[in-house]
Amino acid sequence: MIKQLVSNRVVNYFTESKKQSPYQIQFNNIYQIKFNRGVLRYMQYLQQFIIGGRTMVAGNQRVKMHNQKIQDFDAVSLxxxxxxxxxxxxxxxxxxxxNMISYYNDIxxxxxxxxxxxxxxxxxxxxQVKLKRTSKFINRTFPLVSEIDENGVRQFNNNFDETKCYYYDVISLxxxxxxQQVDYEIISGIYFEGRNYKIQEVVTQMFNKRKHYKSIKNPIQVIYKLILNSAYGKTIECIHDTKVELVDSQGFAKLVLKQVSNIVSTEQVGNKYIVTIRQEVCDSYAFTYIGSLILSTSKRIMNEVMCTADDNNLPIFYQDTDSMQIEIDSINILKQKFQEKYNRELIGENMGQFHTDYESDLGKVLYADQAVYVAKKVYCARLVVQSKENPNELLIDxxxxxxxxxxxxxxxxCNEKYEGDYIKLYENLFNHxxxxTFDLCANKPVFQFKGLEVKTMDNFYREIKFPLNKFEKQFEKRYIQQILEDFLRNSKK
Structure with a gap:
């Protein structure tokens, strides 16, 4: 069945993202034979439009929640x-x-x-645009504007630089x-005149097949899921200007004779050589302009929901690309407001819809009653679970x-220092x-891969600390300043 799906030998492909490419090209003509060489000259320019999914704590401020009823509200196959x-x-x-720049500068x-x-x-x-604040500018809890900080991490925030140039495709802009009611000035840009909508048919077909096989408990549904989730991955693959080859001494001698001017580095490991060779960029990987559109459309799906919540004062505490942490009571209100604005059903199991997604091996998750959100990819939620063995019993996970x-x-x-209470562990991390110190060798072997050798590590400790980020420092500074102003004002009285 998998062979039929990818129309070739399964062993020809190491990854699911590799499997999906021939499926799209051979059966559906999505890529229209091969991309023209006209794209090649713009590859590095187009790479700047790749902006990954937004992951952040609300307002970039760590927060603790107690005595709440929170759910993980997840997009279906984002x-x-x-x-x-x-x-x-x-x-x-x-x-x-x-003339076109002037034309599109009109919103x-x-x-x-x-x-x-x-x-x-x-x-x-x-x-390539410059952004401008307007009198109607909306400060979002989860902003749309992002920049790479000094540590190379993408940060989403409301404080953008009006003198700086940003790169956005038409959907993001x-x-x-x-x-956010941002104004803009187009500096330069490129455009495509044609469109191919075949991808909509292909993805819908595969999603429905996966849904069918999942309903009859056929394990091939996992393959469909992996292919669907990785299909866009090949479109945002970085430019490869080098390749790595592993050769023996005889092959190394031949390689030096043929590629001496293109060899970047060599490393001898035993009787083998790892050789990095400079290569020409291949236009068959110039798919970034497609990946950019897919990423922008995925963020639009999230923005439609999250900005509707923000506009109606429904707090969201954390976002991780395709999911958000939100109070249960807010979900029904959000469902109604979303229906009024977009005339679509928000909650469901179809593409473009959302569903609650907390899971536990103990049973059905009702809600999270406590949560600590420390930083991006660092949070803990205490789940209240209805036992699958005794529905009248509530368990903690x-x-x-x-x-x-x-x-x-x-x-x-957690077990050694906090008696199994993960909330206490994360509250300790919450304090900047x-x-x-975590023992990464705990409960499992850890291997070191270096120079084609694999070694078992006896110990591997990692110290983790979360100092205040620049947004929290700004907030703390304003907070202290406000306290001083209040103190001086009261002293005068």
């Missing part, structure tokens, strides 16, 4: 949902001339470009205007995430002065 709404640009990319003209096939304007724009520490390491630290 990236396939995005692909089912967008299209693939086709044709040779062209530069915007001055009403920019809005003429829509995702549907009946769009009044069929152009797809990739723009439209969302900035729609959801935990939903934990911590980038940089394994589950085994967290379990060991505290440092916690």
């Amino acid at each position: 990236y396939p949902s995005a692909m089912s709404r967008c299209y693939y640009p086709t044709g040779v990319p062209k530069c915007l001339n001055q 009403n003209n920019l809005k003429q470009i829509t995702l549907d096939q009946n769009s009044k304007d069929q152009n797809t724009l990739y723009l 439209q969302d900035l205007v729609e959801f 935990y939903h934990i995430r911590m980038k940089g520490a394994s589950i085994g390491a967290i379990d060991k630290e 002065h505290n440092t916690t």
Whole structure:
């Protein structure tokens, strides 16, 4: 069945994302043979439009929640949902001339470009712009504007630099205007004139097949799921200007004779050589302009829901790309407000819809009554679970995430120092002065891979600390200043 799905030998592909490429190309002509060489010259330029999913604590401020009823509100197959709404640009990319720049600097003209096939304007724009605050600018709890900080991490915040140039495709720029009331000035850009909507049919077909096989408990549904979730991954693959080869001494001698001017580095490991060779960039990997649109459409799906919640004062505490942590009481209100605004059902199991997604091996998760959100990818929620063995019994479980520490390491630290209470462990991390040391060798072997050798590590400790980020420092400074002002004001009285 898998062989039929990818129309080739399964062993030809190491990953699911590799399997999906021939499925799209051979059966559905999505890529229209191969991308034209006109895209190649813009590859590095187009790479700047790749902006990954938003992951952050609300307002970039760590927060603790107690005596709440919180749920994980998750998008159904976010990236396939995005692909089912967008299209693939086709044709040779062209530069915007001055007349077109002036034309699209009018927001009403920019809005003429829509995702549907009946769009009044069929152009797809990739723009270098400067952003401007307007009197109607909306400070969002989960902002749309992002920048790479000094540590190389993408941060979403409301404080953008009006003198700096940003890179947005037409979908992202439209969302900035729609959801944050940002004004813009186009500096330069390129555009595609054609569109191919075949991807919508393909993704919908595969999603429905996966749904069918899942309903009859056929394990192939997992393959469909993996292919669907990784299908866009190949479109955002970075430019490869080098390749690595492993050769023996005889092969190394031949390689030096043929590629001496292109060899970047060599490393001898035993009787083998690891050789890094400079190579020409291949236009068959110039898919970034498609990946950019898929990512932007996925963020639009999230923005439609989260900005509707924000506009109606329904607090969201944390977002991790395709999910958000929100109070249960807010979900029904959000469902109604979303229906009124977009005329679509918010809750369901189809693409583009959302559902609650906390899971526990103990039974059905009712809600989280406590949560600590420390930083991006670092949070803990205490779950109230209805026992699957006795529905009248309520149990406690935990939903934990911590980038940089394994589950085994967290379990060991929690059991040894906090009597199994994960909330207390995360409250300790919440204090920006505290440092916690995790044993990454706990409960499992840890291997070191170096120079084609594999070694078992006897110990591996990692110290983790979460100092105040720049947004929290700004908040703390304003808070202290406010206290001083209040003190001086009261002293005068």
